[in-house]
Amino acid sequence: MPRGALLSHPESAVSEQATTPASLIARDRGLLWHPYSPLDGDAPFAVNAAEGTRLSLTAADGTAFEAVDAMSSWWSAIHGYRHPALDRALLDQAGRFSHVMFGGLTHEPAVHLAERLVDLAPEGLAHVFLADSGSISVEVALKLALQYQLGMGRPRRTRFLALRGGYHGDTFAAMGVCDPVDGMHAAFPSVIPQQLFLPRPPAARLVDGELVADAAEVAAWIGILEETVARHRDELAGIVLEPILQGAGGMYIYAPAALAAARRVASDNGLLLICDEIATGFGRTGTLFAVEWAAVVPDIMCVGKSLTGGYLTLAAMLCSAAVADVVTASPLRSLLHGPTFMANPLACAVAGASLELLASAGWQGQVARVGEGLAAALAPAAGLASVRDVRTLGAVGVVELSGPVDVPAVTRAALEHGVWVRPFRNLVYTMPPYVSTAEDIAAIGAGIHAAVARVHG
Numbered sequence: 001m002p003r004g005a006l007l008s009h010p011e012s013a014v015s016e017q018a019t020t021p022a023s024l025i026a027r028d029r030g031l032l033w034h035p036y037s038p039l040d041g042d043a044p045f046a047v048n049a050a051e052g053t054r055l056s057l058t059a060a061d062g063t064a065f066e067a068v069d070a071m072s073s074w075w076s077a078i079h080g081y082r083h084p085a086l087d088r089a090l091l092d093q094a095g096r097f098s099h100v101m102f103g104g105l106t107h108e109p110a111v112h113l114a115e116r117l118v119d120l121a122p123e124g125l126a127h128v129f130l131a132d133s134g135s136i137s138v139e140v141a142l143k144l145a146l147q148y149q150l151g152m153g154r155p156r157r158t159r160f161l162a163l164r165g166g167y168h169g170d171t172f173a174a175m176g177v178c179d180p181v182d183g184m185h186a187a188f189p190s191v192i193p194q195q196l197f198l199p200r201p202p203a204a205r206l207v208d209g210e211l212v213a214d215a216a217e218v219a220a221w222i223g224i225l226e227e228t229v230a231r232h233r234d235e236l237a238g239i240v241l242e243p244i245l246q247g248a249g250g251m252y253i254y255a256p257a258a259l260a261a262a263r264r265v266a267s268d269n270g271l272l273l274i275c276d277e278i279a280t281g282f283g284r285t286g287t288l289f290a291v292e293w294a295a296v297v298p299d300i301m302c303v304g305k306s307l308t309g310g311y312l313t314l315a316a317m318l319c320s321a322a323v324a325d326v327v328t329a330s331p332l333r334s335l336l337h338g339p340t341f342m343a344n345p346l347a348c349a350v351a352g353a354s355l356e357l358l359a360s361a362g363w364q365g366q367v368a369r370v371g372e373g374l375a376a377a378l379a380p381a382a383g384l385a386s387v388r389d390v391r392t393l394g395a396v397g398v399v400e401l402s403g404p405v406d407v408p409a410v411t412r413a414a415l416e417h418g419v420w421v422r423p424f425r426n427l428v429y430t431m432p433p434y435v436s437t438a439e440d441i442a443a444i445g446a447g448i449h450a451a452v453a454r455v456h457g
């Protein structure tokens, strides 16, 4: 069929009928790369529909599944799929203009979004750079920190201190501050910038709404932090970390006192504190931003993932007036970054609507309900022989196994119980949409339990 025929009949089902889900998967294989997967890796599932908290999927063998979404499409679809308010924001903006360059031009969606972000962010974060993905926002944050140190007359401060177990994205500078062993350093040894790393801060556990950690372990960790910064301060531009919850590096919850110490030590030594809230921002950990667990205000903060409610790729870097002022007063004056699709109006319009929705839907209540549901629904998994730990924080639930997860087998078993999960390493975890019902959460808990029990015992 000529291409034009499809394009001129966008409402027709012709394109749907031209292929079955199984043949779609066959066409995908060997053609498209999927995240961190070989071209001839495990077959993906075809998505037939996504609505609310439900995914309609088909496997390569033709089996169809109706599944509760336990992943929010990697932390992003917090309001569920096809939300009417987000659909409307997107279509309304498409009816005006979909994209214009941001060099020399501005528009309502970008300005509105930046105003809302500054309103919501910890007090003191006053300026916004809109980036096209989380990784790029981290690149921009690191670049800004380097430009700040340059502006302060400290050109030798070019390195960063990061945490073991951290994850900050896949571009080169971002990879450099990811965990040096579990990250991708080994594949690109001479290309990735060599940064400094602290051990993971001591683990914390949620007890009666408080994050509790071992005080002696925390004191020892702070000692290492202070000593490392004292030894390297003249070469360090900043400290980079995911506040409270390390996501892709291991779904690890740590002591707020460690974050507070990082803030204090950074300030005392002329380092910027860069908090990567790309996974944790907008309520996921139970506070609007995870830094609030330690009442910390970073100098630079990155947000992404759920920023557009999972509709489009967009991230933002926010910084304090003090940081921006130094750059503006420096000979460079500008922040040296400017992607082609910077501040894409469609993405900004949906992000603005998603932030409105967070407030109007009452995210605190939603996240609290999901969190209580997850704690109850995942608790039985702690009794399985293969399970080492079960933990929750906000709308995040983690089942940690003693050994690596058989990812294809657990994924398939969970789907047979009506749940979509995407485990990694030794972790089967969930961060469901905030709009998940009590039944959805119970189904997620039961599905994860059944899948782990069946595959790993």
Ligand SMILES: *Cc1c(COP(=O)(O)O)cnc(C)c1O
Residues within 6 Å of the ligand: 133, 134, 135, 136, 138, 167, 168, 169, 170, 242, 247, 248, 276, 277, 278, 279, 304, 305, 315
């Ligand atoms: C996902 C993630 C990133 C990278 O974001 P992309 O949009 O995938 O580039 C960076 N930091 C953290 C904490 C993340 O979870």
